[in-house]
Amino acid sequence: MSVEGALAFLATYWPEILSITALVLMSAFFSGSETALTAVSRSRIHTLEVNGDERAGLVRQLIERRDRLIGALLIGNNLANILSSSIATSLFLGLFGSSGVALATLAMTVILVIFAEVLPKSWAISTPDRFALAIAVPARLFVLVVGPISSFVNAIVRRILALFGINLSREVSMLTAHEELRGAVDLLHREGSVVKADRDRLGGVLDLGELELSDIMVHRTAMRAINADDPPEAVVRAILESPYTRMPLWRGTIDNIIGVVHAKDLLRALAEPNMEPQNLDIVKIAQKPWFVPDSTNLEDQLNAFLRRKQHFAVVVDEYGEVQGIVTLEDILEEIVGDISDEHDIEIQGVRQEADGSVVVDGGVPIRDLNRALDWNLPDEEATTIAGLVIHESMTIPEERQAFTFYGKRFIVMKREKNRITKLRIRPAGEDGAKPV
Known part of the structure; x- marks a missing residue:
């Protein structure tokens, strides 16, 4: 086709060409917006909103109702695609006759796939946060206008699915908040953004609600305790030689814990005037024991330790028999782990x-x-x-x-x-x- 012929073609069919171009751009906008607003980081948007970014507030409002948002964008996308294809079909029928339908279908498929789907979605997924902020205002206006139609369509979809026994709630995540956080941390660790030590600490916090005291306690077979009937000198020596500041005190049997001795209380008692080790009554300086069930999860026990301002508890089973002991430090170690190089092995045993x-x-x-x-x-x-x-x-x-x-x-x-x-x-x- 010559230059004169091309100019004549544009002069004759410029309304149709302009309409198709505008509709393809609209379709690209809806496709990119859907991808960006679906993949946007909620935590990043929340941070930007707190820092005063008004567009971040619009994005947050949009993604709070994802079903309404996606429905509105899909309506706009399909309207733009169908209308542009219809105009192209009409144009090609006038130019090529009955074969224009096939030619229009082929041409519009290529144009829409490249310029209205792949290109905008690839752009949006590469920088979803920035893209979402850029389209926040027009997307918000469009959803306000088309939102009621989207809600009506969603209601129809829910009723149809309900006929088949499928109940589709508005906002139900397949993962709990903890699972989503854990998955995000693991993914970032594999990508190299989070080091192993940080991953372990975050994982330790998330695991507190899933672990019970029986999982971390010092078992009774490894528990160091004091017999209240031992000679006072032997008791004092055992406490002072122990690496622990608190030790359970028992009498008769290990299941009969009658107190908890703190090394600091022992030193205070020995510092009293005229106090000799052989005259010490260890039961009088022992604190009242705190018994907790072995099925208590670590999150509840940590809160209980902080609330009662205590560091030591005796763990018992459902029959009241002593199973072991647990300390505040035991729970904290589930979070922070050992302080060592991540390639070293420094676990006892x-x-x-x-x-x-x-x-x-x-x-x-x-x-x-x-x-x-x-x-x-x-x-x-x-x-x-x-x-x-x-x-x-x-x-x-x-x-x-x-x-x-x-x-x-x-x-x-x-x-x-x-x-x-x-x-x-x-x-x-x-x-x-x-x-x-």
Whole structure:
């Protein structure tokens, strides 16, 4: 076609060409807006709104009603696409006759896919926050106008789905807030934006409501306690030699905890005039014990510690029998973990071997291993690594027995009576995902 012919074509059909161009741009606007407002970071928008950005406030209002927003944008997008295709079909029919329908369909498909779908959506998804702020005002105006129609359409959709037993609520997330936060932190860690130590601390906070005291307590078999009937000199020596500032006091049986002795109270008592260790009555300086059920979750127990301004509690089961002890520090360690280089292993009872294996005491908690070594061993059915081996093997293994599950090879190195006291763990084959 010559230049003169092209100019004549534009002069004749400029209204149709201009209309199609405007409608394609409108479709691109709706497509990009839908993508940006769906992918926008709610936390980032909240921060911008708090800092005084009025457009961020408009974006927040839009995404609070996602069903109404998406419905309105889809209505605008489809209207623009259908109308532009209709005008193009009419134009091509006048130019090419009956074959114009096929030519118009082909041409508009290419134009709409490239310029009204892929291009604006790619642009929007690359910078969703910036894009959302840029289109906030016109999108808000459009939703105000078309919103009632969108709500009517959504109501029809809900009624149709209800006929098939599908109840579609307005704002229901498939994930809880904690799950969304955990997923975001894990994703950012894999992308390198969040270091492992920060991921573990944030994960520890999110896990508080899911863990019970039985998961982190010092079990009664490892608990250091004082017999109230021991000679006063032996009691004083045991307290002063202990690395702990608080120790439970029992009489008759370990299930009969009658108090908690604080080393500072002992020192105050010994500092009294004419006070000799052999004359000390340890029961009088002991504080009243605080008993808590082993099913209490860590979040509630942390709040209870802070509310009562106490650091120490005795954990009992449903029958009132002592199961162990828990301290405020135990819960805080679930959040902050160990202060060490993220590649070092500094858990008590864990030793890295030169051959790549790890020698572990049976009583080491699974959660501590997972955190230090970035493993994913399950801790739903067992608290310690020895408990996991017994649970998966469904027996009490003998020494030198080996088992493979969850991608690890577990070798029993030492057993005392019915307790596994030492294990060697090394990587197994990639297919070792199930117990063998």
